[in-house]
Amino acid sequence: KYFIVKDGKIIVLSAPSGSGKTTLVKHLLNNNSNLEFSISATSRPPRENEINGKDYHFFKKESFIDAIREKSFIEYEEVYEGIYYGTLKSELFKIWNNKKIAVFDIDVEGGINIKNHYQENTLSIFIFLLFEYKINSFWYSSPNEKFPEYVLFLSLCFEMHVYASS
Numbered sequence: 001k002y003f004i005v006k007d008g009k010i011i012v013l014s015a016p017s018g019s020g021k022t023t024l025v026k027h028l029l030n031n032n033s034n035l036e037f038s039i040s041a042t043s044r045p046p047r048e049n050e051i052n053g054k055d056y057h058f059f060k061k062e063s064f065i066d067a068i069r070e071k072s073f074i075e076y077e078e079v080y081e082g083i084y085y086g087t088l089k090s091e092l093f094k095i096w097n098n099k100k101i102a103v104f105d106i107d108v109e110g111g112i113n114i115k116n117h118y119q120e121n122t123l124s125i126f127i128f129l130l131f132e133y134k135i136n137s138f139w140y141s142s143p144n145e146k147f148p149e150y151v152l153f154l155s156l157c158f159e160m161h162v163y164a165s166s
Helices: 021-031 061-069 089-097 108-117
Strands: 010-014 035-037 073-080 083-088 101-105 122-133 150-157
Touching: 010 021, 010 108, 021 035, 021 101, 061 073, 061 083, 073 089, 073 108, 083 089, 083 108, 089 101, 101 108, 108 122
Parallel strands: 010 101, 010 122, 035 101
Antiparallel strands: 073 083, 122 150
16 A cells, blocks of 8 residues: 655646647657656557556556545546446555656647645646637738638646646
């Protein structure tokens, strides 16, 4: 079992699919030795090249449900019928006991659930991408002017005061 560190820190990155969240997480992990990725649990079967304990903690559906009953998860949800995803308490406590900051790459609902459990410990970052296509000639001052087809806005919404003292 793990000794529970009460002042451990958490960074939750949430974003829509395809927004570059995983790339951002990998960059953070490669450039900050005090961060450690929290590996999620799932009841879905592994995909080709996925490794248990590296990509996910893979459970049989029945074992996942047993772990829910045993309150082994900080948060979990049934994403598709019979397919569960969740965050194991033991995974978080392992990271904290290594004196690292836990980094989560999860959906918005899971991130909110973690924030609700660990309000004072969690930095929540939501990556929002907005592609706005400019098709109206209003945007062009001359027919030969080259204008991008879209404008990309990246918005990181977070609560920095949580880490101001660390």
